[in-house]
Amino acid sequence: xxxxxxRHAAGEISERVRVELGGISLQDRLRxxxxxxxxxxxxxxxxxxxxxxxxxxxxxxxERERGSALAxxxxxxxxxxxxxxxxxxxxxxxxxxxxxxxxxSRDRSIVAxxxxxxxxxxxxHGTIDRVGADFVELAVVAAGEERRxxxxxxVHLLPTSAVAAVLTQQHGWG
Numbered sequence: 001x002x003x004x005x006x007r008h009a010a011g012e013i014s015e016r017v018r019v020e021l022g023g024i025s026l027q028d029r030l031r032x033x034x035x036x037x038x039x040x041x042x043x044x045x046x047x048x049x050x051x052x053x054x055x056x057x058x059x060x061x062x063e064r065e066r067g068s069a070l071a072x073x074x075x076x077x078x079x080x081x082x083x084x085x086x087x088x089x090x091x092x093x094x095x096x097x098x099x100x101x102x103x104x105s106r107d108r109s110i111v112a113x114x115x116x117x118x119x120x121x122x123x124x125h126g127t128i129d130r131v132g133a134d135f136v137e138l139a140v141v142a143a144g145e146e147r148r149x150x151x152x153x154x155v156h157l158l159p160t161s162a163v164a165a166v167l168t169q170q171h172g173w174g
Contacts, residue, residue: 026073026076027055027057027058027073029082030052030055030060030079030082031055032083032085033052033081033082033083034052034053034055035051035052035053036051036052036081036082036083037049037050037051037052037081038050038051038052038062038079038080038081038082039079039080039081040060040062040071040076040078040079041076041077041078041079041080042071042075042076042077042114042116042120042164042165043075043077043116043164044116044117044118044119044120045075045114045115045116045117045118045119045120045164045165046114046119046120046165047120048062048064048069048071048165048167049062049064050062050063050064050065050068050069051063053068056094056095056096056097056099056100057094057095057096057097058072058073058074058096058097059071059072059073059096059097059100060073061100064167066169067167067168067169068167068168069165069166069167069168070100070101070104070165070166070167070168071164071165072097072116072163072164072165074116074161075116075164075165097160097163098131098132098133098134098160101128101131101136101160101163101166102131104128104166104168105127105128105129105130105131108127108147109127109168109169110125110126110127110141110145110146110147110169111125111126111127111128111166111167111168112124112125112143112166112167113125113126113136113138113158113163113165113166113167114163114164114165114166114167115158115162115163115164116161116162116163116164117162124138124140124156125140125141125142125143125145126138126139126140126141126147126152126156127139127141127147128166129155131160134159134160134161135157135158135159135160136157136158136159136160136163137155137156137157137158138155138156138158139152139154139155140152140153140154140155140156141153
C-alpha cells in the first residue's frame with residue numbers, strides 16, 4: 001500500500017512539473033540563462049556565439065568578442081549551452097524587435113545584417129537609417145567604409161521579419 005502511494009505521489013509530481021513547464025515560453029527559458037555563453041543557430045543565416053545579455057519580446061542580445069549581436073527569435077533554429085533550469089528573471093525587457101532596431105539606429109554605427117533564408121556569408125553592411133512598424137531601411141556601404149552620402153551604394157527596404165541578426169562592433173546594449 002505504501003509503495004502504491006509513493007508511485008502515485010511521484011506520478012503526481014511529474015505531472016505538475018510537466019504542466020508547469022507547459023507555461024514557460026522560449027523567452028522565459030532564455031531569460032533564466034542571462035550571463036551564460038550560448039550558441040544560437042539561425043539556420044542558413046549562420047550561428048552566433050556569445051554571452052547572453054538581454055532578452056526582449058522576440059529577440060536576444062549576445063555580447064561577443066568583437067561587439068554585440070541581436071538575434072531575432074523568429075529565426076532561431078536552436079540554442080545550446082543552456083543549463084537545465086528555468087526561472088522567472090527579475091529583469092524583463094518587453095520591447096519588441098522594432099524597438100531594439102531603433103536603438104541600434106540611433107548611434108548610426110555600421111552594422112552587419114544577416115537575413116533569414118540567406119547564407120551567413122551574404123551579409124549586408126551599412127547603417128540602419130529608419131525603422132518603421134514592420135520594416136527597416138538599410139543604407140548599404142562597403143565593409144570597412146563609413147556612412148557618408150558618397151559611400152552609400154544602395155538603400156534596401158527590408159521587412160523586419162526578414163532580419164535574422166544584426167551584428168555591431170560595439171559592446172553594450174540599451
